[in-house]
Amino acid sequence: MRITSVRQHHVENSLDGAYRPTWIPGYPQATNEGEVIEIETDEGIVGYAASPSFAGGIEYEEQLSLFLVGKDPHNLREIRRGLRTFDLLGPRPWHIEMALWDIIGKDAGKPVYELLGGEGREIPVYASTGEHKEVEDRVEYVEERVSEGFEAVKLRFGRDRIEDDLRVAHRVRDDFPDLTLMVDANMGWKARVVDEGRTWTFSEATRVARELDALGVEWLEEPLDRHDYAGYARLRDKTDIDIAGGEFTDGVHELRELLRQNALDIVQPDCSIACGLGQAKSIADEAERAGARYTPHSWTNGLGLVANLHIAAATDARWFEYPYEPPFVPEARDFFLAEAVEHENGEISPPDAPGLGVEINEDELNGR
Numbered sequence: 001m002r003i004t005s006v007r008q009h010h011v012e013n014s015l016d017g018a019y020r021p022t023w024i025p026g027y028p029q030a031t032n033e034g035e036v037i038e039i040e041t042d043e044g045i046v047g048y049a050a051s052p053s054f055a056g057g058i059e060y061e062e063q064l065s066l067f068l069v070g071k072d073p074h075n076l077r078e079i080r081r082g083l084r085t086f087d088l089l090g091p092r093p094w095h096i097e098m099a100l101w102d103i104i105g106k107d108a109g110k111p112v113y114e115l116l117g118g119e120g121r122e123i124p125v126y127a128s129t130g131e132h133k134e135v136e137d138r139v140e141y142v143e144e145r146v147s148e149g150f151e152a153v154k155l156r157f158g159r160d161r162i163e164d165d166l167r168v169a170h171r172v173r174d175d176f177p178d179l180t181l182m183v184d185a186n187m188g189w190k191a192r193v194v195d196e197g198r199t200w201t202f203s204e205a206t207r208v209a210r211e212l213d214a215l216g217v218e219w220l221e222e223p224l225d226r227h228d229y230a231g232y233a234r235l236r237d238k239t240d241i242d243i244a245g246g247e248f249t250d251g252v253h254e255l256r257e258l259l260r261q262n263a264l265d266i267v268q269p270d271c272s273i274a275c276g277l278g279q280a281k282s283i284a285d286e287a288e289r290a291g292a293r294y295t296p297h298s299w300t301n302g303l304g305l306v307a308n309l310h311i312a313a314a315t316d317a318r319w320f321e322y323p324y325e326p327p328f329v330p331e332a333r334d335f336f337l338a339e340a341v342e343h344e345n346g347e348i349s350p351p352d353a354p355g356l357g358v359e360i361n362e363d364e365l366n367g368r
């Protein structure tokens with residue numbers, strides 16, 4: 001089998017209003033943008049990959065074709081070598097690997113999770129928020145999610161005053177004592193388009209970690225800069241709450257380094273951003289051997305979510321991220337899939353059709 005063509009489609013849909021992601025301080029989002037890569041083969045099998053995008057995206061179809069056309073999509077080792085070269089020169093190419101697994105699975109007649117050694121198990125999802133909301137608004141949000149069957153919610157920290165962050169967590173804990181709570185500080189990286197956003201000192205991170213531990217919070221995510229491996233390790237020494245991170249690292253080397261330096265209890269590579277799909281599975285395996293846990297970041301779009309879900313189903317991941325902050329709702333998140341990926345009573349399982357197992361809504365692939 002040979003790859004015959006690579007096509008890039010910039011996709012974009014308007015949300016029903018705007019939301020204010022904590023990781024892009026001061027820059028409300030009214031659209032969900034992505035770059036969809038369509039890879040065709042000489043046997044008629046087509047695979048899809050997607051990465052998040054912004055401001056109309058960057059064109060790289062021609063450059064990517066140099067590393068893919070004429071190659072056997074099963075030859076991941078050789079293609080990864082090419083993608084490492086691409087990473088030196090262009091935008092991150094790690095999402096491409098999901099299209100290759102899509103092709104390999106369709107060729108084998110098996111879903112990707114099965115190729116990775118997993119089963120189509122159901123994984124509990126947590127409703128992942130994206131904004132800093134006022135206490136009452138957040139309580140109302142949690143009520144709605146609980147009524148939909150969610151048993152876990154991830155809150156966002158990083159307001160100007162830590163007291164305001166903690167007030168929300170205390171209130172949600174008080175009102176929903178049985179709810180599993182996660183907290184994402186979003187200090188690891190930020191898209192600093194207009195605003196620098198808040199950054200915690202080490203002692204602030206320590207204080208928050210201890211207070212959240214007392215509230216029984218499941219994990220504290222990215223309390224420090226993503227490159228501060230020593231700080232993460234030191235924080236783990238000084239506190240008991242599980243520390244999570246690694247969603248936006250660049251390549252497997254950095255993820256291995258995080259594990260080697262005992263920087264994390266929970267590693268969260270997103271295979272549409274941080275490293276390739278098969279490489280994320282290998283990091284999950286390495287984490288398990290090192291006594292750490294794996295649960296992927298999935299906040300990009302429907303295809304990225306599904307690709308990460310296949311990996312999670314092939315690991316012992318206890319939780320799966322379900323991005324949900326209106327107007328960033330499942331239909332908007334998954335707009336270029338034929339059907340939105342829905343949880344069922346707080347659980348989700350990967351599609352069992354061959355490959356990634358989802359259909360693309362061709363009307364959304366407008367091309368360039």
Ligand SMILES: [Mg+2]
Pocket residue numbers: 184186221222247297
């Ligand atoms: Mg995060």
